[in-house]
Amino acid sequence: MKKLHFLEVEGNTKGFYTFLGLFGLISVIGMLAAYYMEHNGHWVTGMNNQIIWGTPHVFAIFLIVAASGALNVASISSVFAKTAYKPLARLSGMLALALLSGGLMVLLLDLGRPDRLIVAMTKFNFVSIFTWNIFLYTGFMGIVGIYLWTMMDRPYNNLTKKAGMAAFIWRLVLTTGTGSIFGFLIAREAYDSALLAPMFIIMSFSFGLAFFMLVLIGSYKYTQRDLGDYIVNRLKNLLGVFVAAVLYFVLVYHVTNLYSADHRGITAFILTDGGIYTFLFWVVQIVLGSLVPLGLLYGPTGNNRTMIGLASVLIIIGGMAQLYVIIIGGQAYPMHLFPGMEVSSSFYDGVVASYSPSLPEVLLGLGGFGVTLLLVTVAVAALKFLPASLADAVADPHSK
Amino acid sequence: MTINIENEKQQDTAAEVESSRRNFIFGSVAAAGLSVAPGVMLYQTANARSLSDFSLKDGASSKVRWGMLVDTSKQVDWNKCVEACNKEHGLGNETNSRDDQKTQYIRVVDVTNKGTGHSMSLPVMCQHCENAPCVDVCPTGASMKRADGIVLVDRHRCIGCRYCMMACPYKARSFVHEVLTDQTENTPRGKGCVESCNMCVNRIDNGQEPACVEASDGAIVFGDLNDPNSTISTLLKEHGGKQIRADLKLNPGVHYQGI
Ligand code: SF4
Numbered sequence: 001m002k003k004l005h006f007l008e009v010e011g012n013t014k015g016f017y018t019f020l021g022l023f024g025l026i027s028v029i030g031m032l033a034a035y036y037m038e039h040n041g042h043w044v045t046g047m048n049n050q051i052i053w054g055t056p057h058v059f060a061i062f063l064i065v066a067a068s069g070a071l072n073v074a075s076i077s078s079v080f081a082k083t084a085y086k087p088l089a090r091l092s093g094m095l096a097l098a099l100l101s102g103g104l105m106v107l108l109l110d111l112g113r114p115d116r117l118i119v120a121m122t123k124f125n126f127v128s129i130f131t132w133n134i135f136l137y138t139g140f141m142g143i144v145g146i147y148l149w150t151m152m153d154r155p156y157n158n159l160t161k162k163a164g165m166a167a168f169i170w171r172l173v174l175t176t177g178t179g180s181i182f183g184f185l186i187a188r189e190a191y192d193s194a195l196l197a198p199m200f201i202i203m204s205f206s207f208g209l210a211f212f213m214l215v216l217i218g219s220y221k222y223t224q225r226d227l228g229d230y231i232v233n234r235l236k237n238l239l240g241v242f243v244a245a246v247l248y249f250v251l252v253y254h255v256t257n258l259y260s261a262d263h264r265g266i267t268a269f270i271l272t273d274g275g276i277y278t279f280l281f282w283v284v285q286i287v288l289g290s291l292v293p294l295g296l297l298y299g300p301t302g303n304n305r306t307m308i309g310l311a312s313v314l315i316i317i318g319g320m321a322q323l324y325v326i327i328i329g330g331q332a333y334p335m336h337l338f339p340g341m342e343v344s345s346s347f348y349d350g351v352v353a354s355y356s357p358s359l360p361e362v363l364l365g366l367g368g369f370g371v372t373l374l375l376v377t378v379a380v381a382a383l384k385f386l387p388a389s390l391a392d393a394v395a396d397p398h399s400k
Numbered sequence: 401m402t403i404n405i406e407n408e409k410q411q412d413t414a415a416e417v418e419s420s421r422r423n424f425i426f427g428s429v430a431a432a433g434l435s436v437a438p439g440v441m442l443y444q445t446a447n448a449r450s451l452s453d454f455s456l457k458d459g460a461s462s463k464v465r466w467g468m469l470v471d472t473s474k475q476v477d478w479n480k481c482v483e484a485c486n487k488e489h490g491l492g493n494e495t496n497s498r499d500d501q502k503t504q505y506i507r508v509v510d511v512t513n514k515g516t517g518h519s520m521s522l523p524v525m526c527q528h529c530e531n532a533p534c535v536d537v538c539p540t541g542a543s544m545k546r547a548d549g550i551v552l553v554d555r556h557r558c559i560g561c562r563y564c565m566m567a568c569p570y571k572a573r574s575f576v577h578e579v580l581t582d583q584t585e586n587t588p589r590g591k592g593c594v595e596s597c598n599m600c601v602n603r604i605d606n607g608q609e610p611a612c613v614e615a616s617d618g619a620i621v622f623g624d625l626n627d628p629n630s631t632i633s634t635l636l637k638e639h640g641g642k643q644i645r646a647d648l649k650l651n652p653g654v655h656y657q658g659i
């Protein structure tokens with residue numbers, strides 16, 4: 001194995017400015033959309049008193065969940081001492097920070113009063129899992145930041161393993177915390193499951209690695225650096241395992257819910273008669289977002305970079321659909337004030353709530369991706385995150 | 401503001417109280433519009449039955465737990481309660497919001513038993529849970545429970561995360577989706593914040609009963625659940641009562657008979 005050499009991406013190129021401009025534009029549009037919603041109030045959105053958390057939450061939670069998953073590659077390298085992943089550990093840590101920043105921005109800008117951020121940062125209710133999440137997110141930023149530093153500053157290299165371990169533990173807690181936001185909603189059938197938090201963890205593995213894959217393949221392609229099959233194949237096999245694991249969890253989640261009388265209603269709703277939610281579940285989440293990518297990754301196309309990239313995009317789209325079904329489908333299904341009875345009221349009791357995402361909501365969500373990618377673009381140009389080459393001769397520990 | 405109703409020990413019947421109140425309300429609306437001055441409130445209080453322990457002299461007291469008992473078997477038009485609430489808190493002044501975005505503190509829920517075909521209606525508002533999930537989940541502490549059991553939102557602290565709405569099993573909360581003008585003095589409301597029935601805390605602190613109670617023709621009884629001799633406790637003791645979704649063990653302060 002040749003010596004690993006990290007190098008900044010050349011910043012003064014047309015390609016670099018194109019990406020910078022593109023991602024910057026998406027970010028700015030997202031912020032303008034947020035300003036529009038904030039200025040008018042949420043009546044300009046599809047959200048209402050039934051669908052309380054809308055499309056921005058789908059994007060935000062996706063990004064936050066993916067953030068912790070993006071750290072996987074680094075964790076495998078430092079915590080599980082797999083040298084093959086070491087060249088990618090820096091990118092992995094940086095991506096985790098960028099994804100978290102994008103997600104938090106969306107979450108923040110969708111608040112009714114984002115101007116009161118200072119209240120959220122100074123007045124805490126420690127009974128609230130939300131409060132704990134604020135600490136989990138800021139802590140994650142700090143710990144991963146330190147971890148990156150130990151990797152990039154030679155005198156501190158010997159601390160990398162410890163910092164990596166801390167970051168690994170923190171990220172598991174963080175995703176559990178994110179999943180638990182829903183776990184505390186006792187009256188909503190969709191969320192009342194002990195499986196939700198572990199499912200979020202495994203989802204994070206899959207979403208985070210899919211995103212990592214895209215950034216890796218994309219950045220090496222556009223900087224014309226070598227990226228050998230050795231590393232790509234390892235990652236894509238891992239990605240396939242994660243996708244299959246999510247699928248398994250989804251299966252267990254729905255099967256156990258079918259066996260519990262309290263949850264049969266919501267399960268039937270999602271699986272059979274939930275309209276858009278049923279469609280998103282079967283067609284987008286299961287077929288397009290899981291089965292097709294598995295075929296692409298493990299089938300004859302498994303060595304084709306474009307197909308691996310496509311599989312990653314589909315996994316991300318499937319993941320968004322999955323969160324849409326969980327978050328919005330879970331709210332659309334009526335809560336039971338009087339279980340077993342038929343109820344109706346002027347406040348939409350007993351009926352499936354209607355919701356259609358508005359353009360500003362979608363733009364704000366995409367803005368989160370924009371911010372993430374903008375940060376990544378700036379970071380790879382400013383600091384030594386990417387190895388100059390990941391050709392097999394460099395990346396494969398067994399190559400001579 | 402101190403309320404001089406200490407010595408009021410009249411034992412009016414509920415009906416008398418109701419009628420004197422309604423008269424007062426209509427009179428005062430005619431005379432002074434919606435923003436009734438504190439002095440006028442005082443006059444009403446003095447006319448009502450003994451509400452001495454309702455008054456707030458040293459802040460909310462944990463000795464008291466305010467609650468309500470709704471008798472659904474009484475043939476009353478619950479919409480009158482809804483109207484009274486809307487009027488009291490200045491609700492329904494949204495100009496842009498869709499119907500599913502408008503605030504409702506109290507609503508009439510129709511319940512039908514599919515098996516027997518029996519149906520009934522009941523008013524549902526914030527149930528003022530003892531173990532309120534909305535209070536537990538609120539990251540800033542804006543959603544809070546007073547010592548006397550009233551659950552409300554400090555709208556100067558609320559960041560509009562809507563987590564409390566997600567957590568409330570009774571769908572009791574609304575989000576303000578637009579800029580509001582034309583508000584009542586006692587119930588400040590603001591775009592981007594969450595709100596819900598506050599048991600007319602402004603009235604209770606003034607020694608009055610909540611607006612829906614007053615409009616209910618005696619079908620809703622308001623009082624101190626901690627006082628074994630209060631009307632509400634006596635009624636609950638004699639006839640029993642149920643809480644909606646009692647299985648969730650939130651111990652709501654609103655009880656129902658006939659459900
Ligand atoms: S009914 Fe809902 S809003 Fe009211 S106290 Fe209970 S949880 Fe909170």
Ligand code: SF4
Nearest residue numbers: 538558559561562564
């Ligand atoms: S919306 Fe306001 S009251 Fe409700 S949980 Fe968030 S900060 Fe608390």
